[in-house]
Amino acid sequence: MSNPDPADIFRIEAAELLEQMEQGLLDLEHRLDDRTLVDAVFRALHTLKGSGAMFGFDQLAAFTHHCETAFDRVRKGQAEATPALVSAVLEARDHMRALVEDPSGDHADEERYLLERLQAAVSGIRTAFVTPPAATPAAKAPSSVPTTWRIKFGLPENTFxxxxxxxxxxxxxxxxxxxRVVLDKSALPPLEKLDPTALYFGWEVTLTTDRSRADIEDVFLFVMDDMTLEIEALGDSAPAAEALQPALAEAETPPAVAIAEPSPERAAPEAVARPSADTTDQKLRRKMESVRVPAERLDELMDRVGELVIVQSRLQQIAATSSDIGLRTVSEEMERLCSELRVTMMVLRMVPVATLFDRYRRLVHDLQRDTGKKIELSTDGESTEMDKTVIERLADPLVHLVRNAADHGLEDGEARRAAGKPEAGSIRLSARQTGGEVIISVTDDGRGIDRARVRAKAEAAGLIQPGATMTDQDLLQLIFQPGFSTASSVTNLSGRGVGMDVVKKAIESLHGSIDLTSRPGEGSTVSLRIPLTLAIIDGLLVRVGEGHYVIPLPAVEECIELSQEEDLRSRGRAFLSLRDTLVPFIRLRELFATGTKPDLYQKMVVVSTGEERVGLIVDQIIGHHQTVIKSMSKLHDDVTTFSGATILGDGSVALILDVGNLVSLGQEQEAHLRAIA
Amino acid sequence: MEKTTVVRMHPNLCVSDIRTSYSTIVESIDGSSSIQLAIPTDATVDLSFLQLIEAARLRANEQGKSLSLLEPAGGELRRALDRSGLLTAAAIADRSFWLHEETAQ
Structure with a gap:
C-alpha cells in the first residue's frame, strides 16, 4: 500500500479545520461574547496557516494570516467580534478552501476584495494587515525578574x-x-527503520527571559495535548549559555510540567515527569481512541469481510451435512466470529447524521442573505448513524431540498405576516431510524405545493394529459420529473428544473425512496427513506418454489404458518386477519410465476416499512442469513421487486427482496380490491 | 579504491518530497562505498532532511562507508542547522561533516 502524499494529508486536515472554523463562526454569529468560540476559530485559523506554510501552500498561509490577526485581536480584547467580522471571515473561509484546492491559481482580485471586507469589519486593525505572516513572539506582559528556564520538549512523530x-x-x-537550543537526536532510528516523514528529534532549550512560565507554555499552545514538555526554573538571571549542561540537567530536580508520554519508539529523555500517572494515561488513551483511516481501506476491509461471510456460509452448509462434531463446533464458532466481525465492521463505517446536518447551517446562512427571507434551521435526530458512504451521497440531494424549501417553500416576511405566521420561516432537518432504514426529512412551514400550478405545468410540458385523473400523491410526484419546475423565474438558487429529478435519481441509486407530503398554507415535508448500509445486512432466507430469496431482517415483524384451510379460505382475496387486523398479503409464488405447487404448510412473513405492512407468502423459511449485498446489473435497473442479490454457501444466487416496493405493491392491491368491493 | 559517487539532491529537501530524498540516499549508500551529497544552494530544507542525513551517516559509519557533503552547508541548509540547534553541542565529527571544519588532531 503506497504512503499518502503529505500534501493530500494536509488537504484532509485543512478540510476538517475549515469545517471546524465554519461551525465555530456560525455559532459565534449567535453568541458574539463567547470567548470559547473566538478561541476555537482562532486556533483553526492559526493551525491552518501554520500547516499551509509547512506544506508549501504559501498563498493560503499568507491570506489566512490576515484573518488570524483579526481574531487574535478579538481574542486579546483589542477588537470586538461583530456580525460583520463573522460574515467577512465566513467568506474568507470559502476563499481559503479555494486556495487549498488550487494553491497556484491567481486569486489576487478575490483576495483584495475579501481583505477590504475584513478591514471594514474590524476597526483599527489596518496596520496589522501589512504585517507579513511570520512567527511572532507572544506579546505577554513580562514578569519582573529575568529567570533561566530549562525547557525540554518532544513532539509526536506525526508532527510534520x-x-x-x-x-x-x-x-x-x-x-x-x-x-541556547540543543537538539537531541538520541531517538533517531537506523536508516532502514526511519520513516522520513516522522519526527524523531527532541530539544533541550535554556532560556533566560523575563517572561513567565505561562508565556513559555503558550508557545506550545496548539500542540500541548500531544507532546512531552518539561519546564523547569533553574534560577534568577543565570546566563543561558553557561547554564546549559545536558548531563547536569539530567540530575536536576523533577520538572514541573509534563504533558504526555512519548510513544515507545520515540523514547524521550529519562527525566519525563509523571505528576499524575492516571491523568497522563487517560490523556494518552483519549488520543489513541481516534485513528484516521482512508475510506478506501475501510471499503477494502468490508469487501474482505463480505467474502469471509460467504465462505463461512459455505462452511456452515458443509458442517450441517456432516456428523463430525469437531467440524460443527468450528463452524458454529466461525459463524459467531463472522457475525461479530461484521457488526464491528459496520460500526466502523457508521457516522452520525450530525456530520451531514452541520453542512446546511452555512447553506441556510447564505440563503437568508440571497433570498432576503428570515430562515430558522432546526435539526432533530442528529445522533442517528448511517454508513459514511451513504451520508456522503446524501449531501447533494439535501442541498437541493433545502434550497427548494427556502426558495419555493417559504414565503417572504410580508406574506408570512399576512398569513398569520412568524416572520422567520422554519426549515427542519430530521433523522430517525426505523428497521433497516433511516428516514431523513426536510420540512418547511411555507406555502405548501400549489397543486393547480403543478398540474398546469405538467400539462403544458406534456407530462400528463389535460384533465387526467390522478391521486394527490401521483400529482405531487410529478415534481420529480426531469425538467419540471413551478418557479416562474429562474434564480441562482433553484427554479432551473434540474433539482428534484436529480434528487430522485440520487436516492434511487441508494436503493432508497422519496415520500412527499404537502398541505396548502402549512408547508411541505420531503422524506428520504434510505437503507442503513449498502454492504452487508442480516437477512431471512426463504424458499419460494425452487428459488431462494432474502428478506431484510430488520423489516420482518413476524412469521406465521398458513394452514391449508386458511390458504383455501383466502383464495381470491388479498387479506388475512391477523389478531383482528386485516393485513394485505402477496403470494410470492404467484408474483414470481414459479409454476410450482405450494408447499403443504406455507408461511407468511409479515414485513413493514414503519407504518405500512404486508404479508409475504413463502413456501419455506430457511433461517437467518448474513447477506453480502451484490448489486444487480444495469440490465436489471427496471426490476423493482429486488434490491440486489447475494451468494449462498453453495455458490447459488439468492435475490434480495425490496421490501418497500413489495409493501407499496400490497397497499396498491388493497386499494384496488377495496375500490371494486 | 572505489570511485566516489556524487549524488545531486533535488532542490526540495522538505517533508513534502522527503520520500524521494530518502530513496535516493538509501540507494546511493547501498550502491557505493563513498558518497558525496551535492546540495543545491537554492534548496529548501527542513528538519526532515536533517534527520534523514543524520540517519544516513549512522548507516554509512556502520557499514564502513564514506558519506560527506560536496560543499559545506550553506544557504537554507545552514539556516536549518542553526535554527534546529543541531550544531550547538555538536561533536567535532559532526561539525566536520556539516561545515567541513578541520578535525583537531
Whole structure:
C-alpha cells in the first residue's frame, strides 16, 4: 500500500479545520461574547496557516494570516467580534478552501476584495494587515525578574504530517530572550527503520527571559495535548549559555510540567515527569481512541469481510451435512466470529447524521442573505448513524431540498405576516431510524405545493394529459420529473428544473425512496427513506418454489404458518386477519410465476416499512442469513421487486427482496380490491 | 579504491518530497562505498532532511562507508542547522561533516 502524499494529508486536515472554523463562526454569529468560540476559530485559523506554510501552500498561509490577526485581536480584547467580522471571515473561509484546492491559481482580485471586507469589519486593525505572516513572539506582559528556564520538549512523530514546524517553536523561544537550543537526536532510528516523514528529534532549550512560565507554555499552545514538555526554573538571571549542561540537567530536580508520554519508539529523555500517572494515561488513551483511516481501506476491509461471510456460509452448509462434531463446533464458532466481525465492521463505517446536518447551517446562512427571507434551521435526530458512504451521497440531494424549501417553500416576511405566521420561516432537518432504514426529512412551514400550478405545468410540458385523473400523491410526484419546475423565474438558487429529478435519481441509486407530503398554507415535508448500509445486512432466507430469496431482517415483524384451510379460505382475496387486523398479503409464488405447487404448510412473513405492512407468502423459511449485498446489473435497473442479490454457501444466487416496493405493491392491491368491493 | 559517487539532491529537501530524498540516499549508500551529497544552494530544507542525513551517516559509519557533503552547508541548509540547534553541542565529527571544519588532531 503506497504512503499518502503529505500534501493530500494536509488537504484532509485543512478540510476538517475549515469545517471546524465554519461551525465555530456560525455559532459565534449567535453568541458574539463567547470567548470559547473566538478561541476555537482562532486556533483553526492559526493551525491552518501554520500547516499551509509547512506544506508549501504559501498563498493560503499568507491570506489566512490576515484573518488570524483579526481574531487574535478579538481574542486579546483589542477588537470586538461583530456580525460583520463573522460574515467577512465566513467568506474568507470559502476563499481559503479555494486556495487549498488550487494553491497556484491567481486569486489576487478575490483576495483584495475579501481583505477590504475584513478591514471594514474590524476597526483599527489596518496596520496589522501589512504585517507579513511570520512567527511572532507572544506579546505577554513580562514578569519582573529575568529567570533561566530549562525547557525540554518532544513532539509526536506525526508532527510534520500534521503541518507543525518545530523550528517555529524554537524561533518563538529565541524571541523571548537569551536562548541556547540543543537538539537531541538520541531517538533517531537506523536508516532502514526511519520513516522520513516522522519526527524523531527532541530539544533541550535554556532560556533566560523575563517572561513567565505561562508565556513559555503558550508557545506550545496548539500542540500541548500531544507532546512531552518539561519546564523547569533553574534560577534568577543565570546566563543561558553557561547554564546549559545536558548531563547536569539530567540530575536536576523533577520538572514541573509534563504533558504526555512519548510513544515507545520515540523514547524521550529519562527525566519525563509523571505528576499524575492516571491523568497522563487517560490523556494518552483519549488520543489513541481516534485513528484516521482512508475510506478506501475501510471499503477494502468490508469487501474482505463480505467474502469471509460467504465462505463461512459455505462452511456452515458443509458442517450441517456432516456428523463430525469437531467440524460443527468450528463452524458454529466461525459463524459467531463472522457475525461479530461484521457488526464491528459496520460500526466502523457508521457516522452520525450530525456530520451531514452541520453542512446546511452555512447553506441556510447564505440563503437568508440571497433570498432576503428570515430562515430558522432546526435539526432533530442528529445522533442517528448511517454508513459514511451513504451520508456522503446524501449531501447533494439535501442541498437541493433545502434550497427548494427556502426558495419555493417559504414565503417572504410580508406574506408570512399576512398569513398569520412568524416572520422567520422554519426549515427542519430530521433523522430517525426505523428497521433497516433511516428516514431523513426536510420540512418547511411555507406555502405548501400549489397543486393547480403543478398540474398546469405538467400539462403544458406534456407530462400528463389535460384533465387526467390522478391521486394527490401521483400529482405531487410529478415534481420529480426531469425538467419540471413551478418557479416562474429562474434564480441562482433553484427554479432551473434540474433539482428534484436529480434528487430522485440520487436516492434511487441508494436503493432508497422519496415520500412527499404537502398541505396548502402549512408547508411541505420531503422524506428520504434510505437503507442503513449498502454492504452487508442480516437477512431471512426463504424458499419460494425452487428459488431462494432474502428478506431484510430488520423489516420482518413476524412469521406465521398458513394452514391449508386458511390458504383455501383466502383464495381470491388479498387479506388475512391477523389478531383482528386485516393485513394485505402477496403470494410470492404467484408474483414470481414459479409454476410450482405450494408447499403443504406455507408461511407468511409479515414485513413493514414503519407504518405500512404486508404479508409475504413463502413456501419455506430457511433461517437467518448474513447477506453480502451484490448489486444487480444495469440490465436489471427496471426490476423493482429486488434490491440486489447475494451468494449462498453453495455458490447459488439468492435475490434480495425490496421490501418497500413489495409493501407499496400490497397497499396498491388493497386499494384496488377495496375500490371494486 | 572505489570511485566516489556524487549524488545531486533535488532542490526540495522538505517533508513534502522527503520520500524521494530518502530513496535516493538509501540507494546511493547501498550502491557505493563513498558518497558525496551535492546540495543545491537554492534548496529548501527542513528538519526532515536533517534527520534523514543524520540517519544516513549512522548507516554509512556502520557499514564502513564514506558519506560527506560536496560543499559545506550553506544557504537554507545552514539556516536549518542553526535554527534546529543541531550544531550547538555538536561533536567535532559532526561539525566536520556539516561545515567541513578541520578535525583537531
Amino acid at each position: 504530517v500534521n503541518g507543525t514546524n518545530p523550528l517555529s517553536f524554537l524561533d518563538e523561544l529565541r524571541a523571548m530572550g537569551e536562548c
